[in-house]
Amino acid sequence: MPRQEFRSCHYSVDKMFRKDRVKRFRKTETKEQRFTMTNKTGSEDFYDLADRLMKEQRYDEAIDLYNKLIAMRPGDDSILLSLAWAYRDGGRKAEAMHCFEKLFEKELTQKVFTGFAFDEMVRICREEGSYEKVVELCERAVSAQPNDPALLNTLGEACIKAGRSDRAVEIFELLTRREPDSPMFFCYLGNAYIAGGIYEKADDAYEKAVKIEPSEAHTFYNKQGNAYEQACQYQRAENALKKALACYPDYPLYYSILGDILIKAGKVNEAWETYEQAIAIDYKSGDVYYNRMGHTLEQAGYTAEAIEMYEKAIAVNPQNLFYYKALIDVCVSHGLEDKAWEYYEKAKTLGLV
Template sequence: MSSKPDSEKEILLTSAEQMMEAGRYAEAAVLYGRLVEQYPGEESFLLAQAWAFHDSGSREEAICCFETLFAAELKLKVFTGFAFDELVRLYRDGRQYDRLVAICRQAVEAQPDEYPLLRELGNAFLVAGMTSEAVEVFEKITRLEPDAPELFCLYGDALVADGKYDAAEAAYGEAVALDPEAAAHFYQRLANALAESGALDRAEILLSRSLATCPGDPLCLIRLAEVQVKQQHLFEARHSVEAAVACNPRFGASYYNRLARALADAGCHFDAVEMFDRAIALEENNAFFYLYQAESYEKLNLPEQAEEARRKAKGLSAGNRA
């Protein structure tokens, strides 16, 4: 026969679970709070309260619960990391990068040679804009795991963020040496990082190197075209897209559309209109192509053509609803 305290415990727990199932999360959080107070050694109640707070929209209260659980995790010989993972997600989603860096540092201090924790710390430094600290962490990781090409890529990404492009290429070179079959992918990844940092000339070289390693990759050709547009190399961009279409005609409309969007973003609306025309010729029932084209016509101060493109888009949309 169960004791009275146990009966009270079961009643509270059942009521809290029913509140959660009914979507009454704030009330569930109160009930789980009573369980936490009465049974402080049972962390499952604190975890349940954290989720109840989270689902009720009480973000800071949920974080407080997870921080308590995280403090307990740090004392364990085997670091489980569940509360840590949730805090990382919450801080990252909330752009609370100072708090993100702080808990990552705490985790690494507790487990200094665990490269997944070091990796999380490096990523935290990156999103916090602490690029030199990120470089130091990722360089350490490559010494701990010298046979992992992905870690050299992360090291290279940190170097790009820190503006050390030559060193970044050297780091990616280590990744290529470890996994030559993935060379084309590595070159594209580095090119994307360089393009985002504004090093467009280097990005173009890396994309060309990827194509030399794996000729006929249409997505690489499209990415190359987008980089070329940003450099105002419009003839070369057209050539790259035509090559992509030749490699995979099935997706020709999509490729022309991507080039057209890139041209529009670069303010090259006359060329964009032409590329939208090519996309429409291959996929004339796509209303979005007409809408995008209408925007470029407007930028060119051609209101009649813009209105005509919108009329066609509206007709297609009405036809699809019918």
């Protein structure tokens, strides 16, 4: 799909989503606000024009119109929401956050927590890696809605990211008490323990998840392995992935995940054997696995081995430009200009560049 067509498609979906939220905002408007709206002429034309400017990515002009609309409809939160989106899409995140914060203050006072502004603020903070701010927002939301498991879950995950493992454990222990039949909350509790270095309790929490839903044991062990991998506990991550494979031995992705863990642990030969098992199961996608292994090897500092894997990927699928790019980039960055030029010429001969 051409880039412009993709952007247009993405915008259309996003626009439908936004309009739905705007409609729900308007359902909460007071009679006085609706009276004010019906007595303002030309505002709908402004709104349509602003919408069109957003579609054309003329964000500054859309922002000017939304600000005029706010002056015309000072109590219309749906316009403030649209303005916030315009700021966000235009790259003016600080101003977007300011708008969302105004809406968030109102959300906190509602009996039913809509969370429109909250969701957007959390998304922006996550994009910027501001997990302390996410924790702050979530704590305020949870104070207003203490029985909302989704808010508690978001808070717990943010605490893990922000390095507050004790608070994360507290939250997920609360959730597992409230919903003892939810395997995912036990998985999240396990992640909180892993973040805090309490590995035996983490393993116990994951085993409880497996006991609740044994048919999904492989999924839970994979999650456990991922959490240990992020904590650089590679032996524990390896053990968890091997448990996942014992439950689901024909799933090639688990072999490649295990292979990545083994590479990070310095077990390159074992990783190669593991990747070969993935390819044996899914031989039609052999190039994908070679390319993935190449990236992992490159990131771990195994340059020669990474080049070998990229070459294997190209040998299996010589029409994929991305494989050439990966190989050329690693060669150039390590002073192997001749090999880089060789593969550039090959890609050029095939009409890929």
